[in-house]
Amino acid sequence: MSENKPQSDLFESPRSTWEGCSVLLDINDGDRLVFARLSAGATLKIGNKNCSLQPLLGCPFGSFFRVENGTQGPYLSRYTPSTEGNNVLEKGDGQSTDELRDNRALVDNNKAQSLTGEDINEMRRLGATGDEIVEALIANSATFEKKTVFSQEKYRLKKQKKYAPIVLLRRPFTRSICEAYLKKYPTRIGFLRMDTLSLLLSMANVSANSDVLVVDMVGGLLTGAVAERLGGTGYVCNTYISGSPYPMDIARIFNFGDEICKRIVRSPLTDLFSVQNGLQKPVSQESDSCNMESQSNDRISSPVSMEEVSLASENVISDLIPESTGSPVIKMSKPAKLGEKAPQEIISSWKEHGFSCLIIAAPELDTWSLVKEIFPLMSNSAPFAIYHQYLQPLATCMHSLQLGKMAIGMQISEPWLREYQVLPSRTHPCMQMNAFGGYILSGTKISPN
Amino acid sequence: MSENKPQSDLFESPRSTWEGCSVLLDINDGDRLVFARLSAGATLKIGNKNCSLQPLLGCPFGSFFRVENGTQGPYLSRYTPSTEGNNVLEKGDGQSTDELRDNRALVDNNKAQSLTGEDINEMRRLGATGDEIVEALIANSATFEKKTVFSQEKYRLKKQKKYAPIVLLRRPFTRSICEAYLKKYPTRIGFLRMDTLSLLLSMANVSANSDVLVVDMVGGLLTGAVAERLGGTGYVCNTYISGSPYPMDIARIFNFGDEICKRIVRSPLTDLFSVQNGLQKPVSQESDSCNMESQSNDRISSPVSMEEVSLASENVISDLIPESTGSPVIKMSKPAKLGEKAPQEIISSWKEHGFSCLIIAAPELDTWSLVKEIFPLMSNSAPFAIYHQYLQPLATCMHSLQLGKMAIGMQISEPWLREYQVLPSRTHPCMQMNAFGGYILSGTKISPN
Amino acid sequence: MLPIDSTKKLSFTRCIRDGDLVIVYERYDNMKAITVCDGSVLENRFGVFKHSDWVGKQFGSKVFSNKGGFVYLLAPTPELWTLVLSHRTQILYIADISFVIMFLEIVPGCLVLESGTGSGSLTTSLARAVAPKGHVYTFDFHEQRAVSAREDFEKTGLSNLVTVGVRDIQGEGFPDELSGMADSVFLDLPQPWLAIPSAGKMLKQDGILCSFSPCIEQVERTSETMRSSFTDIRTFEILLRTYEVREGKLDDFQGDEAGSLGSLPRKRRQRSNEGSNVQESTGPPTVMARPCSEAKGHTGYLTFARLKCLS
Amino acid sequence: MLPIDSTKKLSFTRCIRDGDLVIVYERYDNMKAITVCDGSVLENRFGVFKHSDWVGKQFGSKVFSNKGGFVYLLAPTPELWTLVLSHRTQILYIADISFVIMFLEIVPGCLVLESGTGSGSLTTSLARAVAPKGHVYTFDFHEQRAVSAREDFEKTGLSNLVTVGVRDIQGEGFPDELSGMADSVFLDLPQPWLAIPSAGKMLKQDGILCSFSPCIEQVERTSETMRSSFTDIRTFEILLRTYEVREGKLDDFQGDEAGSLGSLPRKRRQRSNEGSNVQESTGPPTVMARPCSEAKGHTGYLTFARLKCLS
Structure with a gap:
């Protein structure tokens, strides 16, 4: 467990955490999502308490933890939820809607609680568990008995979340990373929704042993998602137009082992077109590479927010309420390097064979002027998928590709995603929705002749 | 019932049909929709039979009819459906999905019917009712007994629709006219969906005693919908840009009495701006009006399809499968005139007070260049609603209105409508949907100062 | 108003x-x-x-x-009023309101029943639709809500068109004196199925009923209850998506990045100009619109049905 | 492939x-x-x-x-294959397929179970996602469908990645020898709740289950059954709206209709030019896109759940 690359076997993904492992912590059933990198010194703030993440080391993904009060302060303790369901509100009480929605007799002034904040603190000092505090609150509520069963459950859940929060240990995958970012920092990923991202990967036929060309102006989320699908085969080439690469910090949140990281490379667009073959001009190439690297690091630390940067080298990766300890951090947990400059021999191979597919997520660029340049890099019969926030650039691009007889099977599509609340007698679509997942232009390149 | 203007009292709408009345015939629960104008000579083709519509005269809207075999051929006969529900498939058989979807043992080769077409014709000749034929078909089906209850009901319904079709007598209102046109002739109404139309009316605050300015390039549907809301008060002014008015045949399908028809007027846009006051230049005005009238008729008979034109003066108004009899038609059923040229004194009043609101449904025109011209005709604080098939023209228009500080509270919105199948254990959204209801720009004009 | x-x-x-x-x-x-x-x-x-x-x-x-x-x-206007009224209950918004009025075929002169009154958002639009000679009878279980609603209708000048009653429609049904008089009935109740027999009694022949419910189970039970004396039972859901408009231009990769692209080999450049027949894009328009991300994902299901004509 | x-x-x-x-x-x-x-x-x-x-x-x-x-x-490609394969059953399309694969967190090397195989549309995409070293075990009740599916996978070169079994998963559950080995399980069955206990047995700790059902009642019963040993139960629906692109220009009212507008009083014209600060529109773009009217309105509900980690 102290070895930080248990993924050296590509095809057996670990089911438990390890030192330096990146994890997603789901607090109170999705109320709060925090990405963290586990180490002995890492901590997480829950409520107003700093809890060490040490107890999470070596635990299986999917484990539940609760905050307990110890002699040295609060700590996270693993526990097994009952098989009856841990979310009481979701258990379903078999009541009909009738009772639930009938508010004819509803009187509730929220002043019926006789326990004070001081009482609760006193209980804590005496070592009461969160559950015990919740039970005490219920026992001391003057109105609890008068509530409907539904309202009682709601009350209990609210208090449980506050006094006995539950932390669920998750392995970060594309969908959870995407969902978390969309919720908290949508602009950093260009409002890319998980269903849209999943369509980009399908439409571009991302598969093992593919060489995937991406223009990723969504913080590395696209690059990471492609690399996850490649699983250490093929390459994802993150290309960029101007002098410095686009940031790809988000790709560092995935738990990629060395094998996968090596397959994530970057290259300026000009290099992909250059006529150098093989090992020509190795010196200038090398020095360029070095420059790029430092440039890249500079670039990364500026436009991306603090949490992520500090997290890449410290404990908590991202955020959603970033908490980093003041204590010194053992640096052994540094994640694998990714996004090296593409070696010249690989570039040559791409030049010869063409990329297997192309994905563009560049919400601030005009699509056609970019596609016009980049299109020749693809192999014939290669599928492509282009994401944009606006319809018009894709329409113009599609029209131009049609006129130029450059692609077929083209379609502009927009996914529409809806989540439901499914509960006995209370089933309906969720009241709030993300109403816009962006547009996708997809198609297949044909041979120009 | 022989009087053709029972609507002279504006506010008591008749519940039964009359000679000359426009009706909507719903055949087999929405399978086919036909607009017809009732008269002694009008007929309707159902299957391959021509049935006189005479039996429908004087019947309450909502009546059901069935085709019966008489000595003189088939005829429509009124009947009262059982209170247990006439649509057997909708009754709900209380089965769980289990049985319904289990197709493990499904064998059905459709060759199990021992009754031949000749047998059925013979039954007809002997005066069997449609229901009797359906029962005979079931009795002679070798596989009927082996079907699930659900499949049995499905079989029965299919045969009933063919051999004992049911005609439901409806009064045409905006929503049924709109729904029928969208289904069959969407281009004639610019793909305007009923929910979008309902939003236009709300957003423009169409209400009694309003003077509503419309640009109706959707066949008169918008004009009719506004007139229906005005109920014989205020005015709807259908304005047009070039020399000849836009067709408004669809407004003739509504059962408007004289009071309402008088409130539907048309005027070229230039006249609405003209500086003539009161009764100036009455002669040229009159002659213009006459020219316009004939021009209008020409125009109407060309771009709109045959059925509608023939229907306006004959029996069947529109439809969906137009059937007109060869027999001479008594012309007493001619509908009231609508869409006269706006009198000068009314125009003067509009010039003085401004229109109460504006609705534009001109899917082929650029919005801003039209709005720029037409906007000054509205009163200050007047709401407006503009429908378009494309987003860009509305966006440009909204932006220009904002820059010009001409309107506030502006919003571009797009309705999304979904119909559901609600049946025991088989509830889900309908599998086919109209995915696009168009865009609406709405807002309120402000005082230019 | x-x-x-x-x-x-x-x-x-x-x-x-x-x-x-x-x-x-x-x-x-x-x-x-x-x-x-x-x-x-x-x-x-x-x-x-x-x-x-x-x-x-x-x-x-x-x-x-x-x-x-x-x-x-x-x-x-009723639309502006909906944006400013005080929310005594969850209210209906413009998309549902507009659809209900059109689907219920409410025209000037109609007599319409509603329960419950709630914040009076729908009532105001119903009043507009039946004006100038029709009438809306609206009922709410809560005395206080009814009083507030009456005050609102006084303020908005609709008192002549609207009568607010205090009544438990689920328990007692609509008042008998309105039997057979209603052109349309609208229900926004937790257990609409309880009120359906009464709604059927109130409706004129061929009159239309609408029930609004947030949960699908309510819709199923309501539809089931309707089947005995109603026909043409249809359930809809309507949402409104709004668009944001901004002025701006996307980075034209070719223009803005000319410097870096200058280093591209000449050969390829020529190919892309000569080989394909593609017209140069004139660049995106300066005004751009896209859907807003946040939207109401659900308001409720609207179930409509027409009273069977049995006379 | x-x-x-x-x-x-x-x-x-x-x-x-x-x-x-x-x-x-x-x-x-x-x-x-x-x-x-x-x-x-x-x-x-x-x-x-x-x-x-x-x-x-x-x-x-x-x-x-x-x-x-x-x-x-x-x-x-799996996407093109979905458009050409012969429909032995109702198939899943790209939006549902893509979402399922991402939400099930299927990556190369995973072991995935599916029932039923149907026309093999999803299976093909599952195979792509687990390649090159993972495996898909897919089961169908119908012998003939399984045979046809095997032929298809032979043709598309996926036989090494996919094993097709004939089995009544609702009645018998998945084979015991796969217990605890599955990273993800996908169910497309009329009564998915019958297969959920077995699916739970097959899954590794923290593994994910997805059930696809067209009707909401199936979803309710499925979710209810999941609650005992799964967590994070979420139901989604995904649709794809497509756009049509055309080249064209809307009639510019001002330009095209100049003749008729020439007769407008001069006064007003001046006002509109001088009084307001509005920029002239440059006219709409020549390429225009709008949503297609016809679309699939529903495919099915996707319910996901994660096995509770109880060890």
Whole structure:
């Protein structure tokens, strides 16, 4: 467990955490999502308490933890939820809607609680568990008995979340990373929704042993998602137009082992077109590479927010309420390097064979002027998928590709995603929705002749 | 019932049909929709039979009819459906999905019917009712007994629709006219969906005693919908840009009495701006009006399809499968005139007070260049609603209105409508949907100062 | 709010008078209904506005505060009212309201029943649809809500069109004296199925019923109950997606990045110019629109049914 | 279809050979999968195409018939395959497929269970996602469907990644020998709740289950059954709206109608030019897009759940 690359076997993904492992912590059933990198010194703030993440080391993904009060302060303790369901509100009480929605007799002034904040603190000092505090609150509520069963459950859940929060240990995958970012920092990923991202990967036929060309102006989320699908085969080439690469910090949140990281490379667009073959001009190439690297690091630390940067080298990766300890951090947990400059021999191979597919997520660029340049890099019969926030650039691009007889099977599509609340007698679509997942232009390149 | 203007009292709408009345015939629960104008000579083709519509005269809207075999051929006969529900498939058989979807043992080769077409014709000749034929078909089906209850009901319904079709007598209102046109002739109404139309009316605050300015390039549907809301008060002014008015045949399908028809007027846009006051230049005005009238008729008979034109003066108004009899038609059923040229004194009043609101449904025109011209005709604080098939023209228009500080509270919105199948254990959204209801720009004009 | 009296029909051009209800518009998401009262003032973040300054101005005018801040004064409409009314309950919004009125085939002169009244958002639009001679009877279980609703209709000038009753429609049904008189009935109740037999009794032959429910189980039970005496039972859901409009231009990769692309090998450049027949894009328009991300994902299901004509 | 062997990875650039599966593209709504066979011909409305003419051409090439008609030959992908496969059952389409694979967190090396196989549309995409070393075990009740599916996977070159079994998963559950081995399980069954206990047994700790059902009642019962041993139960629906693109220009009212507007009083014209600060619109773009009217309104509900980690 102290070895930080248990993924050296590509095809057996670990089911438990390890030192330096990146994890997603789901607090109170999705109320709060925090990405963290586990180490002995890492901590997480829950409520107003700093809890060490040490107890999470070596635990299986999917484990539940609760905050307990110890002699040295609060700590996270693993526990097994009952098989009856841990979310009481979701258990379903078999009541009909009738009772639930009938508010004819509803009187509730929220002043019926006789326990004070001081009482609760006193209980804590005496070592009461969160559950015990919740039970005490219920026992001391003057109105609890008068509530409907539904309202009682709601009350209990609210208090449980506050006094006995539950932390669920998750392995970060594309969908959870995407969902978390969309919720908290949508602009950093260009409002890319998980269903849209999943369509980009399908439409571009991302598969093992593919060489995937991406223009990723969504913080590395696209690059990471492609690399996850490649699983250490093929390459994802993150290309960029101007002098410095686009940031790809988000790709560092995935738990990629060395094998996968090596397959994530970057290259300026000009290099992909250059006529150098093989090992020509190795010196200038090398020095360029070095420059790029430092440039890249500079670039990364500026436009991306603090949490992520500090997290890449410290404990908590991202955020959603970033908490980093003041204590010194053992640096052994540094994640694998990714996004090296593409070696010249690989570039040559791409030049010869063409990329297997192309994905563009560049919400601030005009699509056609970019596609016009980049299109020749693809192999014939290669599928492509282009994401944009606006319809018009894709329409113009599609029209131009049609006129130029450059692609077929083209379609502009927009996914529409809806989540439901499914509960006995209370089933309906969720009241709030993300109403816009962006547009996708997809198609297949044909041979120009 | 022989009087053709029972609507002279504006506010008591008749519940039964009359000679000359426009009706909507719903055949087999929405399978086919036909607009017809009732008269002694009008007929309707159902299957391959021509049935006189005479039996429908004087019947309450909502009546059901069935085709019966008489000595003189088939005829429509009124009947009262059982209170247990006439649509057997909708009754709900209380089965769980289990049985319904289990197709493990499904064998059905459709060759199990021992009754031949000749047998059925013979039954007809002997005066069997449609229901009797359906029962005979079931009795002679070798596989009927082996079907699930659900499949049995499905079989029965299919045969009933063919051999004992049911005609439901409806009064045409905006929503049924709109729904029928969208289904069959969407281009004639610019793909305007009923929910979008309902939003236009709300957003423009169409209400009694309003003077509503419309640009109706959707066949008169918008004009009719506004007139229906005005109920014989205020005015709807259908304005047009070039020399000849836009067709408004669809407004003739509504059962408007004289009071309402008088409130539907048309005027070229230039006249609405003209500086003539009161009764100036009455002669040229009159002659213009006459020219316009004939021009209008020409125009109407060309771009709109045959059925509608023939229907306006004959029996069947529109439809969906137009059937007109060869027999001479008594012309007493001619509908009231609508869409006269706006009198000068009314125009003067509009010039003085401004229109109460504006609705534009001109899917082929650029919005801003039209709005720029037409906007000054509205009163200050007047709401407006503009429908378009494309987003860009509305966006440009909204932006220009904002820059010009001409309107506030502006919003571009797009309705999304979904119909559901609600049946025991088989509830889900309908599998086919109209995915696009168009865009609406709405807002309120402000005082230019 | 409504020009019921035809002599007042061109209401927008008449000037604001003492006692008029006006909608004070600060921003699209910040409006307020105020009854003009000589001597009163409106105070907001833009300063102090004297009502007396408003009298004599046209609706739609911009008016200024002591500090030079400004708001617009709009004539009230049911749509604006829906944005400013006080929420005594969850309210219906414009998409559902518009659809209900069209699908219920409500036209001037209709007699319409509603339960419950709630905040009166739908009621106001129903009143507009039946005006000038029709009537809306609306019922709420809560005495206090009914009282507040009556006050609102007084304020908005709809009292002649609307009667508010206090009644438990699920328990008692609609009043017998309205039997057979309603053109349409609208139900927004937790257990609509309890009220359906009564709704059927109230409706004229061929009249239409609508029930609004947030949960699908309510819809299923309601539809089941409707089947015995209603036909044409249909369930819909309607949502409104809004678009944001901005002025701007996407980075034209070719133009903006000319420097870096200058280093591209000439060969390829030529190919892309000669080989393909593609017209140069003129660049995206300067005004761009896209859907807003946040939206209401669900309001409720609307189930409509028509009373079977059995006479 | 998939470049499983890394030596074949740049498959698109290699030339078409005898025995290759190609997608013959006529139009976006007219494609066909054909195995190239020297000596065979393809006959369609454009004429007769000799397979021998295709050999040696690159994928993505245009090929001609005896009459000069043409089609394109594309390399097969799971997406193209979904458009050409024979429908033995209702199939899943790209939006549901893509979402399922991402939400089930399927990555290379995963072991995935599916029931039923149906037409194999999802199976093909599952195989792509687990390649090159993972495996998909898919089960169907119907012997004949399983046989046809096996033939298809042979044709598309996926046999090494997919095992098709004949089994009544609702009645018997998944085979015991797969217990605790599955990363993810996908169910498309009429009574998914019957298979959930078995699915739970098959899953590794923290593994994910997805059930696809067209009706909401199935979803309710499924979710209810999941609650005992699953967490994070979420239900989604996903649809795809497509846009049509056309070249054209809307009538510019001002330009086109200049004649009729020439008669407008001069006064007003001046006002609109001077009074307001509005910029002239440059006219709408020449390429315009709008949503297609017809669309699939519903495919099914996707309910996901994660096995509780109780060890």
